[in-house]
Amino acid sequence: MDTEQNNNKLSIEEFLRRDEEKDLLRFLTAGSVDDGKSTLIGRLLFDSKKIYEDQLDALERDSKRMGNAGDHIDYALLLDGLKAEREQGITIDVAYRYFSTNKRKFIIADTPGHEQYTRNMITGGSTANLAVILVDARTGVITQTRRHSYLVSLLGIKHVVLAVNKMDLVGFSKEVFDRIVADYHDFIDPLGIPDVQCIPLSALDGDNVVEHSDRTPWYEGPSLLEFLETVHIANDHNLTDFRYPVQYVLRPNLDFRGFCAKVASGVVRKGDPVVALPSGKTSRVKSIVTYDGELDYAFPPQCVTLTLEDEIDVSRGEMLVHPDNLPLVGRNFEAMLVWMDEERMDTDKSFFLKQTTNTSRCRVDSIKYKVDVNTMEQLSLENGRLTADTLPMELNQIARVVLTTSKELFFDPYVKNKATGSFILIDPITNNTSAVGMIIDRVEDKDMHTTEELPVLDLTRLGIGPEHDEAIARAVKELERQGIGIKVVRS
Amino acid sequence: MEKETYKLSHLKELEAESIHIIREVAAEFENPVMLYSIGKDSSVMVRLAEKAFAPGKVPFPLMHIDSKWKFKEMIQFRDEYARKYGWNLIVESNMEAFRAGVGPFTHGSKVHTDLMKTQALLHALDKYKFDAAFGGARRDEEKSRAKERIFSFRNQFHQWDPKNQRPELWDIYNARIRKGESIRVFPLSNWTELDIWQYIRLEQIPIVPLYFAKVRPVVNIDGQLIMPDDDRLPEKYRDKIEYKKIRFRTLGCWPLTGAIESEADTIEKIVEEMMTTTKSERTTRVIDFDQEASMEEKKREGYF
Numbered sequence: 185m186d187t188e189q190n191n192n193k194l195s196i197e198e199f200l201r202r203d204e205e206k207d208l209l210r211f212l213t214a215g216s217v218d219d220g221k222s223t224l225i226g227r228l229l230f231d232s233k234k235i236y237e238d239q240l241d242a243l244e245r246d247s248k249r250m251g252n253a254g255d256h257i258d259y260a261l262l263l264d265g266l267k268a269e270r271e272q273g274i275t276i277d278v279a280y281r282y283f284s285t286n287k288r289k290f291i292i293a294d295t296p297g298h299e300q301y302t303r304n305m306i307t308g309g310s311t312a313n314l315a316v317i318l319v320d321a322r323t324g325v326i327t328q329t330r331r332h333s334y335l336v337s338l339l340g341i342k343h344v345v346l347a348v349n350k351m352d353l354v355g356f357s358k359e360v361f362d363r364i365v366a367d368y369h370d371f372i373d374p375l376g377i378p379d380v381q382c383i384p385l386s387a388l389d390g391d392n393v394v395e396h397s398d399r400t401p402w403y404e405g406p407s408l409l410e411f412l413e414t415v416h417i418a419n420d421h422n423l424t425d426f427r428y429p430v431q432y433v434l435r436p437n438l439d440f441r442g443f444c445a446k447v448a449s450g451v452v453r454k455g456d457p458v459v460a461l462p463s464g465k466t467s468r469v470k471s472i473v474t475y476d477g478e479l480d481y482a483f484p485p486q487c488v489t490l491t492l493e494d495e496i497d498v499s500r501g502e503m504l505v506h507p508d509n510l511p512l513v514g515r516n517f518e519a520m521l522v523w524m525d526e527e528r529m530d531t532d533k534s535f536f537l538k539q540t541t542n543t544s545r546c547r548v549d550s551i552k553y554k555v556d557v558n559t560m561e562q563l564s565l566e567n568g569r570l571t572a573d574t575l576p577m578e579l580n581q582i583a584r585v586v587l588t589t590s591k592e593l594f595f596d597p598y599v600k601n602k603a604t605g606s607f608i609l610i611d612p613i614t615n616n617t618s619a620v621g622m623i624i625d626r627v628e629d630k631d632m633h634t635t636e637e638l639p640v641l642d643l644t645r646l647g648i649g650p651e652h653d654e655a656i657a658r659a660v661k662e663l664e665r666q667g668i669g670i671k672v673v674r675s
Numbered sequence: 676m677e678k679e680t681y682k683l684s685h686l687k688e689l690e691a692e693s694i695h696i697i698r699e700v701a702a703e704f705e706n707p708v709m710l711y712s713i714g715k716d717s718s719v720m721v722r723l724a725e726k727a728f729a730p731g732k733v734p735f736p737l738m739h740i741d742s743k744w745k746f747k748e749m750i751q752f753r754d755e756y757a758r759k760y761g762w763n764l765i766v767e768s769n770m771e772a773f774r775a776g777v778g779p780f781t782h783g784s785k786v787h788t789d790l791m792k793t794q795a796l797l798h799a800l801d802k803y804k805f806d807a808a809f810g811g812a813r814r815d816e817e818k819s820r821a822k823e824r825i826f827s828f829r830n831q832f833h834q835w836d837p838k839n840q841r842p843e844l845w846d847i848y849n850a851r852i853r854k855g856e857s858i859r860v861f862p863l864s865n866w867t868e869l870d871i872w873q874y875i876r877l878e879q880i881p882i883v884p885l886y887f888a889k890v891r892p893v894v895n896i897d898g899q900l901i902m903p904d905d906d907r908l909p910e911k912y913r914d915k916i917e918y919k920k921i922r923f924r925t926l927g928c929w930p931l932t933g934a935i936e937s938e939a940d941t942i943e944k945i946v947e948e949m950m951t952t953t954k955s956e957r958t959t960r961v962i963d964f965d966q967e968a969s970m971e972e973k974k975r976e977g978y979f
């Protein structure tokens with residue numbers, strides 16, 4: 185009975201089962217204004233048959249009225265959603281696109297190459313596994329290509345595709361392509377990106393986007409989509425160093441105290457010994473709780489709730505780790521900082537620093553050097569390339585800085601652990617995200633320009649009796665939550 | 676013992692991302708609210724909130740802006756769901772405009788949407804002084820949504836400035852605002868329509884029965900199949916009612932939400948239909964036809 189219908193049902197079940205098992209590749213696209221980036225993405229969506237008919241209807245209408253692609257369908261119009269951008273003809277912000285093939289699901293962060301919007305590329309790239317950097321075959325590797333590649337390396341993205349676009353305009357010349365590839369390797373090899381693939385293509389005509397083009401018989405590598413579908417994304421997550429930055433404390437009743445967090449890195453198992461930072465109190469994992477039942481172990485980026493064998497006090501912003509594998513702990517560290525704010529850096533300002541679930545007040549101790557993203561040169565006071573006037577950071581500038589926080593942070597170098605090595609700086613007045621940073625290492629007090637001791641509250645000297653200890657501890661904890669550390673002593 | 680694996684399916688990865696976002700809001704804001712449209716995306720978002728705080732209760736209320744033109748089945752579903760899962764449910768409407776007789780047939784979709792949805796929402800956000808509001812919007816739904824942050828800043832007039840968005844990196848969200856300002860939070864930003872259906876199917880999340888095909892009364896109004904849900908259907912259409920097997924791909928105000936003819940009465944069939952259809956889901960939303968880039972304008976004014 186109903187064999188056909190059953191088969192149909194099976195096939196949709198099968199489709200859903202396969203779909204569910206697909207993995208996810210997040211990639212970013214970067215290029216200059218005229219490199220044809222939006223066209224390339226439009227082509228990927230179009231050719232992977234993900235553009236619905238009615239969107240195409242609207243597209244044909246729009247192309248006729250304001251398309252910039254001559255007789256072709258202007259794929260860019262599919263993507264440039266905002267009215268203001270349509271008028272300017274450039275993409276002004278990060279736009280996220282979704283498509284899937286039989287092999288993978290993809291999230292594209294489409295980011296602009298226009299100079300003033302470099303911060304958006306950093307935004308789009310922070311969660312990406314891979315970057316597609318476009319160059320125009322007619323112009324080859326230009327300043328912006330270098331800048332984008334440097335930013336990609338700064339963000340720790342391990343796979344790069346150099347998409348040499350508009351090959352149709354250089355007659356699909358192997359010589360032109362080879363020269364661009366050689367130029368690019370000269371530049372990118374010192375940056376240490378492990379996986380670089382160069383592909384000659386024409387986004388407008390579709391050559392080597394999905395299918396191999398017969399107009400580039402000399403090219404033996406994969407098409408762009410083929411590469412995206414098969415590139416091996418080594419697990420981005422650090423599975424070695426267990427870090428559990430407590431996000432929320434769950435106390436539904438007196439018998440249950442659960443610590444909610446995303447496993448930032450490492451693996452935690454039931455029964456594992458853990459130590460809470462900064463208190464140093466130890467316990468064991470009693471259970472790993474989720475809505476769908478208890479787990480034996482948890483790994484990144486799972487969001488779970490841990491209960492502990494002992495009643496120890498742990499709050500948001502504190503961290504559970506394995507006692508034999510501690511993060512760096514300190515108030516001073518060096519980092520690469522990218523300035524994202526229109527307002528230039530005010531070195532006297534006390535910023536809010538947010539790292540994992542922890543917020544602290546933060547000051548810039550010193551700026552070691554700035555990086556000229558076009559030449560990779562270091563500019564510093566010492567080498568005379570910066571003056572006191574040009575030292576503070578401005579929008580889109582990158583610098584190696586030393587920061588000091590007003591309470592202890594628990595962190596790892598970004599290259600080792602993105603989740604605990606990344607942070608943002610928030611302007612305390614405008615509340616803008618002024619800068620984003622990647623931690624390099626801890627700095628010893630003696631190497632600081634100015635050291636600022638934590639304020640000390642000596643209860644004995646102030647004549648405050650032990651009956652107030654609990655109230656004081658509460659107040660200190662609240663101040664800490666707001667980012668200000670205080671040391672309480674009895675002398 | 677089974678061998679440990681450290682890979683999540685993309686759905687479990689999306690689920691984890693959403694739970695992290697929802698918890699972050701609960702931890703960082705004083706008075707958050709989850710906006711509830713009663714649609715399939717809202718149903719997923721609500722389940723994710725329940726998951727985020729299990730075995731505890733969700734620490735914020737659910738709020739529905741009732742335009743007074745919603746399908747009756749939606750209202751019934753809303754009340755039953757909230758009761759069954761113990762949600763604190765707030766329902767707000769623009770009663771002034773309602774008493775003045777504002778509706779899509781008499782005032783047009785633009786005026787109706789502005790007064791009964793946008794203004795009602797803004798008024799309710801002010802009334803309760805919510806400092807964060809979750810919405811179930813997905814980036815794959817609509818072009819201007821594709822560019823919006825997960826934590827989307829709104830000024831004191833609830834306006835969105837697409838050109839002045841805060842950079843948003845990794846999973847570190849900037850939750851700092853001044854009094855009167857707020858953040859709209861979109862935990863489903865990275866979900867696609869297929870992901871939503873897959874999740875509803877795997878997690879057996881209840882949804883409004885209007886999503887499933889059934890014989891229902893419809894009137895063809897300007898090419899959209901409109902299901903008259905009460906006696907406010909204008910006289911001129913009343914003799915044009917036909918019965919068709921239909922379902923809805925999205926749910927909203929009944930005169931503004933077109934149905935599609937369909938045989939899909941299970942989630943599997945819905946997915947099958949979706950994968951073979953050539954129309955994207957918002958084409959059955961009448962309000963999008965108002966004007967060029969209309970969603971962007973509504974968003975700037977404070978609509979979701």
